[in-house]
Amino acid sequence: MSKVIIAEKPSVAKNIAEALKIKTRKDGYFQGEGYYITWAFGHLLQLYDAKDYDESMKGWRFEKFPFIPQEFKYKIKSDGVNRSAEDKGAKKQIGIIKSLIEMPDVDGVISATDFDREGQVIADELFGYLKVNKPIYRLLLNEWTPDEVKKGMESLKDNKEMEPLQDAGIGRQWSDWIIGINLTSVSTLKYNFEKNKTINIGRVLLPTLKIIYDRDKEIENFQATTYYKLTSTFKTEKKDEFDGLYYENDSEKFEDKSALDKLLPLLEGSCAKVVDKQTEKKKEYPPYLFNLSNLQGYITSKYKGWTSDKVLKVAQALYEKKFTTYPRTASVVLDESLADKARKVLNVIKVGLPYEKDIKFVKLKRVFDSSKVESHSAITPTYIKPNGLSQDEGVVYTAIKNRFIMQFMPVAEFEESKITLKAESEEVSGEFIAKGKVQLVEGFRVVEKIETKDTILPMVEVGEKVDIAQNKIGMVTKKPPKNHSEKTLLRVMETCGKGLEDKENSEEMMKSILSGFSIGTPSTRAETMKKLKDIGYIRTKGKSLICTDLGRTIVEIFPVPELLDLEYTGRLESTLSDIEKGKFKKVDFMKLIIDFTKEAVEKIKKDTGALSKFKVEIPKDVESLGNCPACGNPVIEGEKGFGCSNWKSGCKFTIWKDDRYISSFGKQVSKEMVQLLLKNGKAGFRNLKSKKGNTFSAYFKYIRNEETGYYNWELEFI
Numbered sequence: 001m002s003k004v005i006i007a008e009k010p011s012v013a014k015n016i017a018e019a020l021k022i023k024t025r026k027d028g029y030f031q032g033e034g035y036y037i038t039w040a041f042g043h044l045l046q047l048y049d050a051k052d053y054d055e056s057m058k059g060w061r062f063e064k065f066p067f068i069p070q071e072f073k074y075k076i077k078s079d080g081v082n083r084s085a086e087d088k089g090a091k092k093q094i095g096i097i098k099s100l101i102e103m104p105d106v107d108g109v110i111s112a113t114d115f116d117r118e119g120q121v122i123a124d125e126l127f128g129y130l131k132v133n134k135p136i137y138r139l140l141l142n143e144w145t146p147d148e149v150k151k152g153m154e155s156l157k158d159n160k161e162m163e164p165l166q167d168a169g170i171g172r173q174w175s176d177w178i179i180g181i182n183l184t185s186v187s188t189l190k191y192n193f194e195k196n197k198t199i200n201i202g203r204v205l206l207p208t209l210k211i212i213y214d215r216d217k218e219i220e221n222f223q224a225t226t227y228y229k230l231t232s233t234f235k236t237e238k239k240d241e242f243d244g245l246y247y248e249n250d251s252e253k254f255e256d257k258s259a260l261d262k263l264l265p266l267l268e269g270s271c272a273k274v275v276d277k278q279t280e281k282k283k284e285y286p287p288y289l290f291n292l293s294n295l296q297g298y299i300t301s302k303y304k305g306w307t308s309d310k311v312l313k314v315a316q317a318l319y320e321k322k323f324t325t326y327p328r329t330a331s332v333v334l335d336e337s338l339a340d341k342a343r344k345v346l347n348v349i350k351v352g353l354p355y356e357k358d359i360k361f362v363k364l365k366r367v368f369d370s371s372k373v374e375s376h377s378a379i380t381p382t383y384i385k386p387n388g389l390s391q392d393e394g395v396v397y398t399a400i401k402n403r404f405i406m407q408f409m410p411v412a413e414f415e416e417s418k419i420t421l422k423a424e425s426e427e428v429s430g431e432f433i434a435k436g437k438v439q440l441v442e443g444f445r446v447v448e449k450i451e452t453k454d455t456i457l458p459m460v461e462v463g464e465k466v467d468i469a470q471n472k473i474g475m476v477t478k479k480p481p482k483n484h485s486e487k488t489l490l491r492v493m494e495t496c497g498k499g500l501e502d503k504e505n506s507e508e509m510m511k512s513i514l515s516g517f518s519i520g521t522p523s524t525r526a527e528t529m530k531k532l533k534d535i536g537y538i539r540t541k542g543k544s545l546i547c548t549d550l551g552r553t554i555v556e557i558f559p560v561p562e563l564l565d566l567e568y569t570g571r572l573e574s575t576l577s578d579i580e581k582g583k584f585k586k587v588d589f590m591k592l593i594i595d596f597t598k599e600a601v602e603k604i605k606k607d608t609g610a611l612s613k614f615k616v617e618i619p620k621d622v623e624s625l626g627n628c629p630a631c632g633n634p635v636i637e638g639e640k641g642f643g644c645s646n647w648k649s650g651c652k653f654t655i656w657k658d659d660r661y662i663s664s665f666g667k668q669v670s671k672e673m674v675q676l677l678l679k680n681g682k683a684g685f686r687n688l689k690s691k692k693g694n695t696f697s698a699y700f701k702y703i704r705n706e707e708t709g710y711y712n713w714e715l716e717f718i
Contacts, residue, residue: 001106002034002105003035003036003110004037004100004101004103004108004109005036005109005110005139006040006097006111006112007038008040008113008123009041012112012144013030013037014030015144016112016149018146019144019146020032020149020153022035028093028097029096036100036103038097039093040093040122040126041093042122043122043125044077044094044122045077045090045094045125046076046077047072047174048073048074050185052075060188061189062189066598066601067181067185068594068598074125074128076090094126101134106134109127109134109136109137110137110138110156111123111124111159112139114328115376116165116328117165117168117580121169124162136158136159136160137157137158138159139156143319143322143324143325144320144322145322164579164581164582165580167580167586168580170586171586171589171590172576174590175593176202176203178594178597179201179203179593179600180201182601183560183563184200184201184202186601186604187201187558187604190607190610191613192649197550200535201563202531203569203572204520204524204528204569205531205532206554206569207519207566207568207569208525208528208529208532209554209555211484211492211493211566212532212551213547215483216483216546219480219483224478224479225478226255226475226476227254227255227475227476228253228254228257228474228475229246229260229473230245230246230254230260230263230472230473230474232272232432232468232472233468233471233472234272234432234466234467236460236464237466238458240458241458242434242455242457243434244419246260246263247431248430249430253476260473263428264473266427267423267428270468271465271466271467272466273421273422273424273464273465274419274421274462274463274465275422276418276419277418277460279415279418280417282414283412283413284412284445286406286411286444287406288378289332289334289367289379289380289407290378291330291332291378292328292379293490293493293494294332295379295400296312296490296525297487297490299311299395299396300485300486300487301543306395307486307530308486308530309526309530312526315327315379318393318397318400321386322382322384323386323389323397324380324381324382325377325380325382327379327522328376328521329375329376329377329379329522330375330522331373331375331378332378333369333372333378334368334380335368335377336368336370338377342361342368342404345381346404346405349383349401349405358410359405362408366407367407375580379400380400380404381404402447406448409443409446410441410443411443412443413443416437417435417436417437417438417457418435419433419460420433421433436454436456436457437456438457439454482544483544483546484544484545485544486545489529489545493520493525493528494522494525495517495518496519496567496573517570517573517574519566519573536550553610557607557609559603559606560603562596562600575589575592576589608630608631608650608651608652610649611630611651614649616634616646618645622636625678626675627678628645628651628653628678629681629704631646631649633645635674635678637671640657641655641669642669642671652710652711653711654711655674656669661713662713665685665688665689666687666688667685667688673700677702682699682701684700697718699715699718700713700715701713701714702714
């Protein structure tokens with residue numbers, strides 16, 4: 001009997017075939033003793049569109065939303081160019097997979113897609129669509145080398161054991177469909193800023209946009225502050241020079257320059273005495289192994305023209321060519337069970353390196369720690385040495401290889417010195433401090449020739465006198481924060497904005513990543529950034545990411561604050577992570593998403609916050625009676641009433657000429673009354689008649705009802 005193996009891509013199917021020594025290739029599959037090895041092209045299926053469930057959903061109308069299918073269905077994915085047609089290649093491949101599974105000699109199916117949420121769903125949605133009733137097994141691998149494929153085939157899992165992973169993948173897929181379809185449709189109908197412009201709303205899209213928006217606003221609102229500092233240059237007997245910074249009350253910052261000006265004549269041509277010298281030996285450990293976000297940040301910040309999306313594509317290609325391990329990982333350490341494999345890899349890739357003798361395999365806790373591995377271990381090279389790499393592949397492979405080698409090199413060691421000096425003039429009450437480093441052991445830094453920019457201090461001893469050769473007062477203006485780059489944005493997304501952007505190699509960073517509390521996943525963050533650019537919410541300027549006017553408008557007017565909130569989105573991502581670990585039920589998650597979407601749709605429908613963004617130009621022969629209190633556009637006179645010229649965008653401000661409430665007091669709405677109302681917020685009347693026939697005077701106010709969005713009259717007695 002035979003089994004059908006389904007890989008995620010043709011290149012992976014080829015790797016499996018080579019490992020199993022199967023060479024016969026046919027149309028859409030490999031065939032050998034005991035196996036048919038076929039493949040998908042990523043997702044061959046997609047979820048139904050709304051119109052597939054209901055023909056009337058072709059035309060978007062407010063009353064049709066929220067739209068929640070009773071049951072989610074799948075269809076063959078659409079053609080990339082003609083969205084209304086099926087993808088012919090996908091249809092053909094599904095037919096091949098179906099025919100192979102149905103062959104009489106086949107007694108089981110092996111899912112060999114990537115070992116992650118998306119990979120699980122790619123295969124499982126096929127099994128559901130084809131109604132497969134033969135036993136299904138799961139091949140779980142972190143790399144596609146022959147050794148690992150053979151080992152994995154000997155320890156297949158029952159696919160039923162993967163239900164939590166499937167639930168997390170399906171939950172992500174369905175929830176993004178519900179939120180995306182409903183909120184994008186209703187927002188596009190509501191906020192018609194540009195004709196035929198879709199207003200894309202997404203669970204990960206908006207909080208990512210908000211991160212960039214917040215940084216832009218922080219830069220705009222930044223208040224520059226200035227302070228002054230005094231630096232003196234000291235010269236030893238041996239004519240060695242070094243600089244020291246002047247401190248008073250433990251601070252080197254002086255708001256008043258005149259305080260430092262007074263010191264200059266006291267220091268000129270004077271001496272100082274070394275009153276303290278502290279020297280400490282310190283160790284510097286290599287940065288952790290790469291996870292995907294760190295790799296993307298490293299490459300995009302070091303090389304021009306690289307984006308996170310490009311780094312992911314190149315890393316994926318290296319993985320599929322068997323040169324590196326699975327790239328879509330959040331972990332920066334290795335599982336302890338991988339020690340022997342890492343030793344084998346190290347022994348292969350270190351050969352011929354100029355520092356080969358310094359590379360020693362040690363099972364360090366800093367490298368091997370199962371408690372800090374989230375699903376997949378960090379990215380490393382495999383034992384297969386590459387050849388024929390493209391230039392881009394060479395950049396990414398070298399970075400991964402070097403980071404791996406660094407872990408098994410000596411730590412860098414340096415001596416850190418702090419020299420304290422006192423001026424000989426007693427009127428100079430403060431002290432000077434000079435700091436510097438001397439590198440003792442280059443260690444892992446030799447791998448990437450990391451040069452030190454640290455100051456090197458001369459040898460001086462406590463009690464030694466030195467000349468003050470020069471004094472300089474410098475003005476320091478505090479600079480605003482920098483715009484986000486892809487590297488810093490990835491860091492904020494990875495830790496859900498916990499202020500750990502500068503702590504890449506910290507325990508805090510690792511704990512934050514392991515919690516699953518993040519914006520998106522390693523595999524979706526690059527795609528999110530690309531989509532934000534493609535739909536026009538952000539733009540790039542060099543390596544900086546900046547909000548466009550449209551992106552700013554979306555953040556400022558969108559009436560569902562949860563979708564802009566990092567905490568809320570982080571909790572959703574963490575819940576998906578809990579589903580994957582079997583700690584939370586998919587059904588409960590979907591109820592949460594459906595309830596949220598229903599509420600969000602209603603908020604958008606009732607929203608008036610964006611009305612002011614629409615500016616209406618009225619014809620020259622039409623008189624403006626004043627500005628609309630809801631949106632600021634001109635209020636004009638019509639046949640039956642006075643209304644906002646922005647009515648097409650949904651502004652409901654209208655005062656009818658035959659208003660029953662006003663006429664019940666024996667008065668009529670006039671143009672003059674409307675002008676007064678718009679100017680002063682109220683219009684006064686005398687000789688009003690009550691129901692009892694009494695006369696009185698009062699102001700009329702026209703107040704918006706927040707529940708309905710309509711306006712009602714209120715009286716204020718004079």
